[in-house]
């Protein structure tokens with residue numbers, strides 16, 4: 001078993017006197033895998049003519065790059081949701097015969113809504129194991145007359161992003177009518193903004209819940225990807241939990257006006273004690289007073305839920321969460337994972353009523369330190385719990401899970417805490 005042991009920042013000033021180490025860090029951050037993976041699909045649809053700068057080092061993006069170039073008949077996306085959904089649409093519309101597969105967990109993440117829509121547009125796709133789930137075989141594409149499709153908006157926005165990105169290639173374009181609630185809407189808006197930047201004819205009417213894409217091809221252009229706001233969230237939590245009231249953390253490459261909905265962390269963390277100041281190079285985090293309780297709807301920013309839940313739990317801020325239904329179909333069931341692991345740091349996540357309202361609160365009982373946190377093949381479990389190290393020692397299992405979105409996470413953490421990797425021998 002591999003683990004990483006994190007210890008709070010402290011220095012020995014005189015024998016026996018331990019003082020909090022001043023928390024000062026400048027963090028380069030990984031760039032956004034969401035923006036990268038969209039830019040890569042659009043680039044491929046221009047015949048690889050765009051000059052993409054600052055592409056993410058995330059495994060999800062590196063997998064996308066590899067699979068776009070590969071002649072292999074099997075595309076194994078590993079655990080990358082966007083790579084699976086975006087490539088399925090891309091291979092279908094470009095008429096490439098591919099088997100789409102991934103990790104066992106990827107084969108439990110639903111894809112039926114996207115496949116049904118692609119079939120209606122003319123794709124020939126068959127499931128190889130379970131209906132509605134990978135693996136599946138893409139056999140070919142014969143454009144249908146259909147250019148209007150009704151699609152649920154409440155399961156994953158990635159299906160909608162995948163469809164709109166290929167729509168400029170369809171002979172009659174595409175109109176999507178979104179039904180039900182729309183989850184992760186900022187991710188759809190990010191897709192549409194990037195498409196419009198590359199010259200696509202894009203119209204969204206959020207009142208009517210329709211998106212219309214004209215049959216106008218993309219224009220190749222240079223594009224620079226912003227740093228990752230989801231990755232930035234862990235640094236907000238570090239700042240919120242730092243004991244040093246003068247803590248100052250600078251996050252490079254972030255913009256006040258971002259395409260990424262996870263920039264909502266700026267507003268969330270103001271309530272948890274972090275002030276943001278935008279500079280030429282990024283954003284500077286400093287401490288400010290925190291509130292005693294906070295209610296937040298995570299419908300638009302589901303990837304922030306774990307960061308905020310752990311941070312609030314440790315700070316003793318009562319947190320009410322709504323809009324976290326989609327967490328159950330991500331890298332793991334993130335609600336169940338949080339419920340199990342928050343207990344270990346003396347807190348709990350409870351469902352308040354059947355309407356998906358949840359509360360996180362601290363428990364009065366003490367807990368064992370260091371806690372050993374399981375990560376369930378989920379990068380965000382590891383990174384959400386890492387900031388606890390600003391208060392107490394903590395061990396996190398399978399630390400390389402972070403490679404999915406933020407491979408340099410532990411190197412960056414080493415600027416604010418002591419980071420020791422532990423390789424435990426198998427016991428025979």
Ligand SMILES: O=C(O)C1=C[C@@H](OP(=O)(O)O)[C@@H](O)[C@H](O)C1
Pocket residue numbers: 033034035082155156157158161183184187302303326
């Ligand atoms: O389009 C994207 O880049 C993403 C959309 C979101 O997924 P859902 O739309 O499934 O919520 C998010 O959780 C994921 O990390 C990235």
Ligand SMILES: C=C(OP(=O)(O)O)C(=O)O
Pocket residue numbers: 079080081082083303330331380405
């Ligand atoms: C849910 C995530 O990614 P994906 O759905 O692309 O696997 C994530 O990065 O938190």
